[in-house]
Structure formats: structure tokens, C-alpha cells
Amino acid sequence: MSIKLFSVEYDQVNERGTFSPGDVLSGSVTVVASKETKVQCLMVNAKGKAEVKWYDQNGRTTVLHQDEENYFDLEYIILQDKNKGDGSEIIRQGRSVYPFTFVIPNTDMPSSYDGKWGRIAFSLQAQLTQSIWSIHKTRIEFPFLTKSEFPFGSKSEMLIIGLQERQCATKISFYGSGKVTLNVTSEKMGLTQGETMEVSVEVINSSNRVVTPKFFLCEKQLFVAQSEAIMHTNEILFGKGESVSARSSRTISNVLSIPPQLNPTFLNCSMIKLEYTLKVTLGDPLARDPDIKLPLVILQASSQPCHQKTK
CATH class of the missing domain: 2.60.40.640 (Immunoglobulin-like)
Structure with a gap:
């Protein structure tokens, strides 16, 4: 329980607060530890995907319809122990801030969207692994806007x-x-x-x-x-x-x-x-x-x- 705060945030690149294909997505992960803590890995993922899910009732049978499409899945490793398992990386006591940077792929992708049975979401997820029994995760979504003037x-x-x-x-x-x-x-x-x-x-x-x-x-x-x-x-x-x-x-x-x-x-x-x-x-x-x-x-x-x- 040495990790008291674990969060991820991003820096805005325009007045809208939106991101588009080809933009640089920068931010930071903040960790507050009550004491010096050994960890195996600290990493951030940037993801964009569409997903749909709904249920149909056919008599007594419930049928699940589900699918997803990934637009990108980028990984940035901030800390990782050299021996892959001995927990040799150290997070000092107190507040530590770790910056990261991604470049969003410059491809045609739809804008963020929330619908009745599906959504298009773009997110950052940070993960701090102390051991296989102690993993901390935090996630935040960022608004994404297509570059296409006519996304048809x-x-x-x-x-x-x-x-x-x-x-x-x-x-x-x-x-x-x-x-x-x-x-x-x-x-x-x-x-x-x-x-x-x-x-x-x-x-x-x-x-x-x-x-x-x-x-x-x-x-x-x-x-x-x-x-x-x-x-x-x-x-x-x-x-x-x-x-x-x-x-x-x-x-x-x-x-x-x-x-x-x-x-x-x-x-x-x-x-x-x-x-x-x-x-x-x-x-x-x-x-x-x-x-x-x-x-x-x-x-x-x-x-x-x-x-x-x-x-």
C-alpha cells in the first residue's frame, strides 16, 4: 500500500482540447509513494478503438453481439527493471512526475463518439507493476477529432x-x-x-x-x-x-x-x-x-x- 496516488494526464494542443491524426500527444504520470518503492514496470498506452455491444433475446436464450476495431495501440515504457522481474527500479518517496510523448498516427480515423450500443474512444492508460499480485492502473480519455472535412x-x-x-x-x-x-x-x-x-x-x-x-x-x-x-x-x-x-x-x-x-x-x-x-x-x-x-x-x-x- 505504499502507492498513495497514481494518475495520468495529457497536455492540450489547442483551444478545443481535441487531438487529430498526426498530432503530438504529451502528458505525464504522477506517482505519490509513502516510502521508497521497488517496481517492475511503469508504462503508458495510447489507444484508439471502436467497439459495439448489444444483446438479443431469442426465447430463453440471450445472444451477445460484440465486436471492436483498433485504430492504434502505442506503448511508452517509463521504467522497467533490467532483469525483467526482480523489481530493481526505484520510485522515491513522495511525489514523482514522469513525462511521456506519443505521435498519433496520421491516418483516417473517425472522431470520438458515444452511441446507444457502441462508442469510438481514444484513451491513455498508465500501469504500474510492483509484482504479479500488485498492479496499479489509471485511465483517461481524450477527445479526438477527425481531419476529414467529409467523413463519409x-x-x-x-x-x-x-x-x-x-x-x-x-x-x-x-x-x-x-x-x-x-x-x-x-x-x-x-x-x-x-x-x-x-x-x-x-x-x-x-x-x-x-x-x-x-x-x-x-x-x-x-x-x-x-x-x-x-x-x-x-x-x-x-x-x-x-x-x-x-x-x-x-x-x-x-x-x-x-x-x-x-x-x-x-x-x-x-x-x-x-x-x-x-x-x-x-x-x-x-x-x-x-x-x-x-x-x-x-x-x-x-x-x-x-x-x-x-x-
Whole structure:
């Protein structure tokens, strides 16, 4: 019990506090010992990986779906006994600080992300081994931001071409003997975090009911493990438009604002993907086929910090 404190920390390289491919990741390990202590090894690992995990219930059987992908696993040895086992390295009494430095591989990797059944995490783990019966570990995550402006993998060319193009869609919904026609137009498909966009909805209400268009941001998280996939969806209410009376028409324009803390779209991870759509609906359970969905791509804002969770 001579080790009273064991911690690891890193130095920030920018105002965001994020790291990207090719960056130098420096930090230090702090050890506080109540007396002079012999150790076998003191080391630090820098890791980046994606992992997914979920359970399916098949009758009485529970099936585990799990997989992971490693992006890098770097090792830095601070202290190691020369005879590999005699514990000849000494940590002095009191507080000792040991610096370390890594260079993050300059390859395409997705940003840090926490999802429903998976996450992409980048971490530092320090380990102090006194003997096979006495091992101390400490871990901290650091936020990682991809260098790719468009992290869309194989879909990049198709998506990039359409990011600034105007989008239009039409849908006819039936309410009993009447019908309602929706014509939806959005300024573009690609928006950065915190950006606003005007969406125009022409409502031709030939029914005998009052209808009110609603705007939703729909999030789709896809997780893949060993050829099995599971999806998690979430809807955020953007707002409501003005009501349209029976047997009347109206064009409604709403300015929608992308939440600045929203995770950007990414498709460049083999096991986790994040996509969005803009949904315009009349929100009436009596209507048949009442929704219009337009693709929406959320891009990383250059001035936005990384909003991922850390442990």
C-alpha cells in the first residue's frame, strides 16, 4: 500500500482540447509513494478503438453481439527493471512526475463518439507493476477529432456534390374522403453545427380537417457486429408551422437551427454510422402516409469544440 496516488494526464494542443491524426500527444504520470518503492514496470498506452455491444433475446436464450476495431495501440515504457522481474527500479518517496510523448498516427480515423450500443474512444492508460499480485492502473480519455472535412467513406463523392443543392419533395396524404398535398423545399442538404436553414412547406388542404405541419430532426445510429446490425433512432422536434384550415392552401416558412452540440454525420467507421434526415409531418394518426423525409448532413463546425462524453 505504499502507492498513495497514481494518475495520468495529457497536455492540450489547442483551444478545443481535441487531438487529430498526426498530432503530438504529451502528458505525464504522477506517482505519490509513502516510502521508497521497488517496481517492475511503469508504462503508458495510447489507444484508439471502436467497439459495439448489444444483446438479443431469442426465447430463453440471450445472444451477445460484440465486436471492436483498433485504430492504434502505442506503448511508452517509463521504467522497467533490467532483469525483467526482480523489481530493481526505484520510485522515491513522495511525489514523482514522469513525462511521456506519443505521435498519433496520421491516418483516417473517425472522431470520438458515444452511441446507444457502441462508442469510438481514444484513451491513455498508465500501469504500474510492483509484482504479479500488485498492479496499479489509471485511465483517461481524450477527445479526438477527425481531419476529414467529409467523413463519409465510400459515399463521399455523391454526398459532397449534393451538400449545397436545393432539395424538394412532394407527398399526398389522405384524410378520409379528402387529401392534403405537401410540397417541401429546403435550402440545402449540408449544414454545419449551429447553422440555420429555411424550410418552405406548401400545404394544399383539400380535406375537411385543420392540419399543422411539424418539423423533426431524425437521428439514425447504426451498429454492426459480425454481420449483424441493430439500429437506434431518435427524433428532435424542430418546431411547428402555422395551422392550415380545411379547404384552403398556405405556404409556410420556418427557420430551423441545428443544435451546436449535435454530433456530425459520419460514415467512415466500419461498425458505427451516424446519419440524419429532416422530417416534415402533419402529425395526425388518422392520416395515411403523412411524412416527408429529406436527407440532412451535419458537418463539423470549424469553431465548435468537441462535445463527446468522457469518463
